[in-house]
Amino acid sequence: xxxxxxxxxRIRAEMGRTRELxxxxxxVRPARPRERLDxxxxxxxxRWRENLQRFQHEFERVxxxxxxxxxVREASEAVARxxxxxxxxRVVAWHAGALGLDVVAPLTTRGFExxxxxxxxxxxxxxxxxxxxxxxxxxxxTGADLAVAETGSLVVVSGAGRPRSASLLPxxxxxxxxxxxxxxxxxxxxxxxxxxxxxxxxxWRGASINVITGPSRTADIELxxxxxxxxxxxxxxxxxxxxxxxxxx
Amino acid sequence: xxxxxxxxxxxxxxxxxxxxSFLQEALTIATTKFIGLRREAFDEFPEGEALRDRxxxxxxxxxxxxxxxxxxxxxxxxxxxxxxxxxxxxEEARGIVLDIAxxxxxxxxxKSKSMATEEIHLNDALEAAGVTPIETDxxxxxxQLAHERPSHIIAPAIHKTKGQVAExxxxxxxxxxxxxPEVLTRIAREELREKFLQADLGISGANFGVADTGTIVLxxxxxxxxxxxxxxxxxxxxxxxEKVIPSMTDLAVFLAILAKSATGQKLSVYTSLVDxxxxxxxxxxxEEFHLVLLDNGRIRQIAGPLRExxxxxxxxxxxxxxxxxxxxGGHAYGYTYPGPIGILxxxxxxxxxxxxxxAHASSLCGACLEACPVRIDIPRMLIELRKDVSERRIAxxxxxxxxxxxxxxxxxxxLYRVAARLARLVQRPFVRxxxxxxxxxxxxxxTRTRDLPPIAARTFQExxxxxxxxxxx
Numbered sequence: 001x002x003x004x005x006x007x008x009x010r011i012r013a014e015m016g017r018t019r020e021l022x023x024x025x026x027x028v029r030p031a032r033p034r035e036r037l038d039x040x041x042x043x044x045x046x047r048w049r050e051n052l053q054r055f056q057h058e059f060e061r062v063x064x065x066x067x068x069x070x071x072v073r074e075a076s077e078a079v080a081r082x083x084x085x086x087x088x089x090r091v092v093a094w095h096a097g098a099l100g101l102d103v104v105a106p107l108t109t110r111g112f113e114x115x116x117x118x119x120x121x122x123x124x125x126x127x128x129x130x131x132x133x134x135x136x137x138x139x140x141x142t143g144a145d146l147a148v149a150e151t152g153s154l155v156v157v158s159g160a161g162r163p164r165s166a167s168l169l170p171x172x173x174x175x176x177x178x179x180x181x182x183x184x185x186x187x188x189x190x191x192x193x194x195x196x197x198x199x200x201x202x203x204w205r206g207a208s209i210n211v212i213t214g215p216s217r218t219a220d221i222e223l224x225x226x227x228x229x230x231x232x233x234x235x236x237x238x239x240x241x242x243x244x245x246x247x248x249x
Numbered sequence: 250x251x252x253x254x255x256x257x258x259x260x261x262x263x264x265x266x267x268x269x270s271f272l273q274e275a276l277t278i279a280t281t282k283f284i285g286l287r288r289e290a291f292d293e294f295p296e297g298e299a300l301r302d303r304x305x306x307x308x309x310x311x312x313x314x315x316x317x318x319x320x321x322x323x324x325x326x327x328x329x330x331x332x333x334x335x336x337x338x339x340e341e342a343r344g345i346v347l348d349i350a351x352x353x354x355x356x357x358x359x360k361s362k363s364m365a366t367e368e369i370h371l372n373d374a375l376e377a378a379g380v381t382p383i384e385t386d387x388x389x390x391x392x393q394l395a396h397e398r399p400s401h402i403i404a405p406a407i408h409k410t411k412g413q414v415a416e417x418x419x420x421x422x423x424x425x426x427x428x429x430p431e432v433l434t435r436i437a438r439e440e441l442r443e444k445f446l447q448a449d450l451g452i453s454g455a456n457f458g459v460a461d462t463g464t465i466v467l468x469x470x471x472x473x474x475x476x477x478x479x480x481x482x483x484x485x486x487x488x489x490x491e492k493v494i495p496s497m498t499d500l501a502v503f504l505a506i507l508a509k510s511a512t513g514q515k516l517s518v519y520t521s522l523v524d525x526x527x528x529x530x531x532x533x534x535x536e537e538f539h540l541v542l543l544d545n546g547r548i549r550q551i552a553g554p555l556r557e558x559x560x561x562x563x564x565x566x567x568x569x570x571x572x573x574x575x576x577x578g579g580h581a582y583g584y585t586y587p588g589p590i591g592i593l594x595x596x597x598x599x600x601x602x603x604x605x606x607x608a609h610a611s612s613l614c615g616a617c618l619e620a621c622p623v624r625i626d627i628p629r630m631l632i633e634l635r636k637d638v639s640e641r642r643i644a645x646x647x648x649x650x651x652x653x654x655x656x657x658x659x660x661x662x663x664l665y666r667v668a669a670r671l672a673r674l675v676q677r678p679f680v681r682x683x684x685x686x687x688x689x690x691x692x693x694x695x696t697r698t699r700d701l702p703p704i705a706a707r708t709f710q711e712x713x714x715x716x717x718x719x720x721x722x
Contacts, residue, residue: 001344002544004323007335010548011316011490017552024310027303027498029461058515121529130532131480135446151515160530164479168472186516190501193522197462197497206531207329208479211504211520216472219512220388220404222275222411223282224430229387229438230445231472231519 033194040188041180048179051149052239055182058152062214063227064235071242072101075176078238079103080110082174083139086234088112092134092170093141095119095161099176100244103141119161119204131165140166144177144237145249146192150185153213154237157196157249158206167212173232175212178243196249205249252370252599255583259606266577272408276578279407283569286513287620294515300505305623307499308560315551318460318493319542325463329525331538339369339545339598346371346452346485349539350380353483355449359441361467361474362386363454364402364563365487365543368585368598371452382452383444385473387437394421400579400587402565403511408578441473451477451535455488456562457503458540461496465523465540468507470514478523484535486523489543491559503562510622511564546598554633558593560623567617567627573610582607589617589627592634601637605644608634647691666710673704 030036044051056066067078080103083091091114096102098119107114115133122130134140142162146155154175158164167173183189189211196209216231227233255262266272291297311318323333336342350358358380360366372393375382384393388406392399394417399405406414415428418436426432453474457466465486467474478484494500508514527534550556568574568588579587584603586594589611596604608631617627638644639652658665679685685701687693 002335002337002341004333004335007337007542007544008316008320010337010544011319011551014548014551014553015313015316018313018556019552021309021313024306024313026307026310026495027502029496029498062515062518117532119530122532127532131446134532135442153516158531158534159528163532164475165533168475168479186501186505190498193497193500197464197524204530205528207524207526207528207534208475208531209522209524210475211516211522213514213516213518213520215518216470217518218387218434218471220386220391220406221409221414221430221433223279223404223407224411226430226434229434229471229473230385230441230476 030191030194033191033198037191037195040183040191044183045179047184048182051182051184052179054149054184055147055152058149059214059237060152062152063217064152064214064237067236067238069238069240072240072244075101075238075240076103076106079141079174079176080107080112082172082236083107083112084110086138086172088138088172090133090137091115091139091141092137092163092166093117094143094163094166097247098159098161099141099143100178100240100246101176117161117163117166121160130163134163134165134169137170139172139174140168140170140232141174141176142167143244143246144175144181146189147177147182147237148186148189148211149182151213153189153211154235155189155209155211158208158210160204160206162206164206164208164210167210168231171228171232172234172236174236174238176238176240176244178240180243180248204247252584252595252603254603259581259583259610262581262583263577263610266581271410271413272578275408275410276575279401279404280569280575283512283565287510287566287569290509290513290515294509297506297509300502301622301624304502304506305560307494307502308623311494312491312551312556312559315490315493318495319490321460322458322463322493323542325460326525326538326540327463329463331463331525331540334539334541336541337544342369342487342541342543342545343371343374345541346487347374347378347380349483349485350375350378350450353449353537355380355483357381357383357444357448358450358452359383359385359445359448359473359477359481360389360452361454361469361477362389362405363452363487364585365454365489366452367399368545369487369543371487380450383441383448385441385445385477386469386471387434390437390441391417394418398580398585401568402563402586402588402591404565408580445476445480448481449483451481451484453477453484453486455486455492456507457500458488458493459495459497459500460493463525464497466500467521467523468517468519469521470512470518472519474521475519478521478535479533482535483537483539484523484526485539485541487541487543489545490547506622507562507564510562510566510620550597554637555593555597555630557625557630558590558597560625561590561594562622564622566620566622570616570620572612572614572616577610582610589631590621590625593627593630596634601634601641602643604634605638608638647694651691651695669704669708669710673706676703
């Protein structure tokens with residue numbers, strides 16, 4: 001078995017044999033990414049309308065369905081409408097604290113079987129049960145920790161109350177977001193990723209970040225574009241004008 | 250040497266591919282479509298050209314301090330509770346994965362598409378050890394059912410028609426179906442969903458490993474990468490050492506060009522960042538995370554002639570534009586990695602000997618260099634490889650004799666003139682109309698696939714000399 005030391009000895013020996021390399025540098029990493037991000041967020045807050053418009057355009061281009069609602073009450077309405085239009089019965093959702101709204105109560109009163117994720121560690125058998133619920137669900141409701149206008153992407157960070165499966169296992173995924181999470185470009189998303197990884201992560205943070213750009217797709221058979229091969233066939237983004245009160249990443 | 254030599258010679262494999270009319274049609278449709286999609290994506294992305302240069306610089310910068318960045322990646326993965334393993338050979342890499350499977354009592358493993366695990370032939374080893382590997386990328390799933398190997402880096406079943414896939418599903422899955430991609434995809438979803446939920450082990454590759462944060466990045470369109478890294482209780486990622494990049498800022502640069510080059514998308518549907526095993530409070534995620542760092546011929550190229558190929562992102566753009574790949578497809582190459590970059594990677598993994606024929610499977614037209622998102626000079630390295638093949642005397646003797654003689658002729662003008670005059674006489678019996686179609690003996694290989702123009706009644710040199718004399722008068 002090769003050890004770390006042996007592995008590195010060989011790498012260093014080969015590196016020592018290289019000649020006449022023009023020195024190159026990687027990207028300049030921001031020294032204080034969190035502070036830089038705060039500055040960027042303030043700048044972006046003045047351009048959110050343009051960014052939202054571009055996000056909608058790109059999101060629809062990749063096959064997403066865009067909704068715009070004034071407040072959280074209407075956001076729940078929108079989720080319920082999507083669910084009933086699709087003849088959905090079972091819904092799994094992020095915890096209300098991570099989502100910024102409670103969708104379980106309004107959905108339950110309308111006769112849906114809706115379950116929100118717990119926002120603290122639960123035992124292994126309970127995790128199994130929860131996974132089975134997500135696997136059987138027809139619709140998953142999540143927040144979005146970032147919305148990238150340039151690519152029409154939604155970014156979800158996993159963690160307590162933020163199960164990965166809600167945006168993956170059900171055939172229909174609905175993400176609720178507000179202007180706070182809008183950025184213009186992939187480059188800015190890079191800065192956000194720097195900030196999220198800077199210093200110690202908050203205790204509720206999970207180990208998975210997903211940049212989602214449209215519904216699951218494949219073109220593996222004769223390059224014919226087909227949706228929903230493993231992940232959701234449909235992705236909806238619900239923009240809440242008034243903003244969401246929630247714990248941010 | 251990690252991969253065994255194909256049973257039939259390259260010429261035969263290529264000939265077979267050229268006679269396969271299904272394959273010819275599938276290749277033309279697919280590569281033409283890929284080329285168009287890529288062009289459109291870059292046309293509406295003017296900053297793309299500068300980003301390609303930037304991406305290449307980042308790769309080169311990382312390589313110049315590879316020990317530093319790998320060290321950092323390893324420290325950060327371990328800090329997050331992951332385990333790191335070191336594999337010098339493909340055999341060692343297989344052993345590491347098998348050990349993990351054995352120790353965790355794994356019975357089935359779901360895999361997301363990974364060329365690194367193809368390269369080390371992991372599936373056969375898993376099966377032999379009693380662990381059932383299940384490929385979950387639709388294309389990989391299809392070729393696994395058909396007991397074949399991928400024929401394209403990103404579209405592994407590109408050589409199959411929907412009719413062939415329907416027949417395959419009927420035979421292997423006992424599911425009668427129409428030849429409709431939509432229906433076939435739904436069947437695969439149903440079959441594989443169960444496997445995802447039951448599997449003990451998830452095996453993936455890695456598109457990037459971010460040194461600063463210890464993050465493994467996977468890019469997929471189907472979502473199988475997310476399943477594999479979230480549902481089984483153990484996740485193993487196999488990553489070539491050259492996949493490390495310094496920071497998240499660098500990652501953004503690569504993401505901006507990778508999908509555009511591969512499929513013409515602005516981004517692939519899922520870019521998954523894996524920060525180690527499940528953390529407290531999460532409902533899903535593996536209890537164990539393992540990173541297998543793979544050498545397998547890469548490290549000796551840090552100072553070797555194929556160094557540039559260590560920048561490859563595995564996007565497949567060079568395959569689609571290559572006039573040879575477009576004619577013969579991936580299987581004819583005979584090894585894991587097809588296409589122009591595949592020849593270089595095959596040489597990297599298996600030595601120059603393995604590409605003594607493949608090194609010539611290129612017209613050196615330069616289309617690959619133009620398409621490569623990080624501008625790898627593939628034609629230059631192919632020429633180097635040809636030189637190496639020739640110098641090591643592993644080329645056929647006839648080729649060495651003919652090229653040796655030609656080399657001397659081209660260096661001595663007087664000799665060349667005499668030879669041209671001589672050839673003009675000798676060629677007579679072989680000229681048909683105004684071409685030479687076939688020349689016997691050691692030249693027969695050359696003319697088997699090529700027509701030659703005959704040597705002119707008056708050569709350029711002779712006419713030039715006459716003109717010069719006329720001018721002086």
